[in-house]
Amino acid sequence: AQKITQTQPGMFVQEKEAVTLDCTYDTSDPSYGLFWYKQPSSGEMIFLIYQGSYDQQNATEGRYSLNFQKARKSANLVISASQLGDSAMYFCAMRGSSYKLIFGSGTRLLVRP
Amino acid sequence: NAGVTQTPKFQVLKTGQSMTLQCAQDMNHEYMSWYRQDPGMGLRLIHYSVGAGITDQGEVPNGYNVSRSTTEDFPLRLLSAAPSQTSVYFCASRKEGGRYTGELFFGEGSRLTVL
Numbered sequence: 001a002q003k004i005t006q007t008q009p010g011m012f013v014q015e016k017e018a019v020t021l022d023c024t025y026d027t028s029d030p031s032y033g034l035f036w037y038k039q040p041s042s043g044e045m046i047f048l049i050y051q052g053s054y055d056q057q058n059a060t061e062g063r064y065s066l067n068f069q070k071a072r073k074s075a076n077l078v079i080s081a082s083q084l085g086d087s088a089m090y091f092c093a094m095r096g097s098s099y100k101l102i103f104g105s106g107t108r109l110l111v112r113p
Numbered sequence: 114n115a116g117v118t119q120t121p122k123f124q125v126l127k128t129g130q131s132m133t134l135q136c137a138q139d140m141n142h143e144y145m146s147w148y149r150q151d152p153g154m155g156l157r158l159i160h161y162s163v164g165a166g167i168t169d170q171g172e173v174p175n176g177y178n179v180s181r182s183t184t185e186d187f188p189l190r191l192l193s194a195a196p197s198q199t200s201v202y203f204c205a206s207r208k209e210g211g212r213y214t215g216e217l218f219f220g221e222g223s224r225l226t227v228l
Contacts, residue, residue, distance in 0.1 A: 009153075035216070045203065045219040091155055099144055099163050099209075100171060101217060105155040 002027045002096050006104035013082045014112050020067070021077040021107045023092030032096045034075040036066065039089040039106075048090075051075060079109075087111045115139045119204050119220035126194045126227045134189040134223050136204030142218070143209040145187035149173065149200040150222075156203065162187055163209065194227045201225075 003026040013019035025034065036048040051059045051066045059066040067076040075094075079086055092104040117138045126132055138145065146161035148171075158171030162181040176198060178190040187206075191198060201224050205217040 006155075037217075043201070043222050045205070045217070047216045050216065093156075099161060099169075100158055101146070101205075102158065102172070103148075103156040105153060 002029075002032075002094055002098075002100070002102050004092055004094050004102055004104035006092055006107050008107045009105075010108045010110070012110050012112060013079075013086075015084060016081055018078060018080045019082055019109065021079070021090050021092075021109065023075045023077065023104060025073050025075060025092075025094050027094065027096045029096035032094055034066070034068070035093040035095070035101070036064070036075075036077045037091045037093060037103075038086075039091065040085075041088070045091075049077070082111045084111050084113060117204055117206055117218050117220040119202075119223050122221065122223055124223065124225050126191075126225065128195060128227060130194050131190070131192050132194065132225075133191075134202055134204075134225070136187045136189065136220060137185050138187075138204075138206040138218070139185065140206065140208070140218065141184060142206035143184070145181065145204065145206045146171070146217075147177070147179065147187070147189045148203045148205065149198075150203060151200050159189065159202075191225075194225075196227045199225060199227045 005024045032053045034051045038046040049061045063080045065078045089106045091106045095101045120135045147159040148156040157173045160179040162168045204220040
């Protein structure tokens with residue numbers, strides 16, 4: 001069975017600083033994908049970044065990077081140079097060999113000016 | 114670009130009533146799915162489909178039915194609504210094949226209240 005755990009219900013960060021959002025996962029599938037989504041207060045789901053289990057390098061997309069530690073089964077999202085618009089819910093998700101994409105419970109990030 | 118379209122956006126039901134949440138996508142995506150989002154629970158998968166005529170259960174399927182008669186449409190049916198089904202419902206789709214990039218495209222959500 002697949003499981004995604006996000007242990008930080010809420011986080012604060014000062015504008016322009018970096019922040020790390022934690023995500024751990026559990027799966028017995030040898031091949032899997034890890035995703036991060038952002039949900040602003042308006043409610044839509046926005047895809048941020050993807051990491052494949054066999055990718056040699058950590059994924060990066062602009063100010064977002066994924067700190068993938070396979071042995072520790074962690075896939076933390078790092079946001080550099082935080083902006084006020086980064087205040088939102090952030091969800092980690094995983095897809096294994098099945099078609100299903102399973103989400104964690106989310107972390108609410110608040111960026112302080 | 115329409116993307117994934119959900120209707121209705123808001124609905125209030127009485128306990129025991131039935132209703133259908135509609136979902137349509139115009140991207141020719143094979144995979145479609147329904148999630149519910151409750152406060153503090155993240156998104157939980159209800160049902161999903163990998164193509165017309167093929168559906169399967171997710172994490173929380175009880176109380177919901179789905180069908181997939183066309184590639185474009187994936188309606189979610191509540192046969193006898195219960196207050197526990199009060200939630201925000203998201204439909205999402207993606208293209209299959211290739212690597213597991215599998216980015217999901219979400220609809221805007223449907224807020225359902227069951228009294």
